[in-house]
Amino acid sequence: MKKHLLSGTLTLAVVAACLASAPARAQTQPLPTGIRRVALQRHDLATPGREAVQTRIEFDPGAAFGRHNHPGEELIYVLEGELQYQVDGQPPVTLKAGEVLFIPAGTVHAARNVGKVKASELATYLVEKGKPILTLVKD
Template identity: 60%
Template sequence: MSRTRILTAAALLAVAGLSQAQDVKPHSKAAHASWQKGIQRTDLTRHDLEVPGYEAIQVRVDFEPGIASPRHSHPGAEVAYVIAGTFEYKLAGRAPVILKAGESLFIPAGTPHVATNIGKDKASELATYIVDKRQPLLKLEE
């Protein structure tokens, strides 16, 4: 399947948003994981795609005020949708972008980036990934 179809699938999954959360197992230990201090990830759904070797993953990520993610990348595209609060996203090679609740951002495969909660309250994003499942979901970048 072509890259265009993969990217189209990413966009459709972002629009579907939280409606895919029916696959959540909220009481499983794996559903809630602390990525680093001040950041809480909640796994929502994970499904194989029709594209061999690719899967869709959706997680909710909550950031305490002033907290930034480590600089990282993913082995596929990410669509970040801001559920609450205000984020600044810094993508390699681009000017910083500020997004508020209801806004979204497409992050191309392999692009190093940092998300920072620049608001005074907790901020949350819905991250939808279309990734190569044979690779780790997250790669820390320098």
């Protein structure tokens, strides 16, 4: 009985350590003021060298995330508020809670909260494993 209890405690400690390190891995660069990222999950895909990363991104009113890109596709689902996206080569689009957007791999884009309340999105990245999740692009 004691052996099983010790084994269970050790397993819980290992799982807790892995979960505690997940947010640190997902946040590769300092975030702009008023933006928060909450790492939710990260898993290898069946395609070798690819992984799925899911993150909740919160924007204070007026907060903006500047031009950047990702080493793979991004699927966006707006959870709350109003977010305006500027995707290179397309007119700006403003999305409300429940609306979605697809960003092709490597496409430069930016996002900002155009509402008067907090806004958030669920971002799912299907990216090359081992590369930074995002790269800021200078104008």
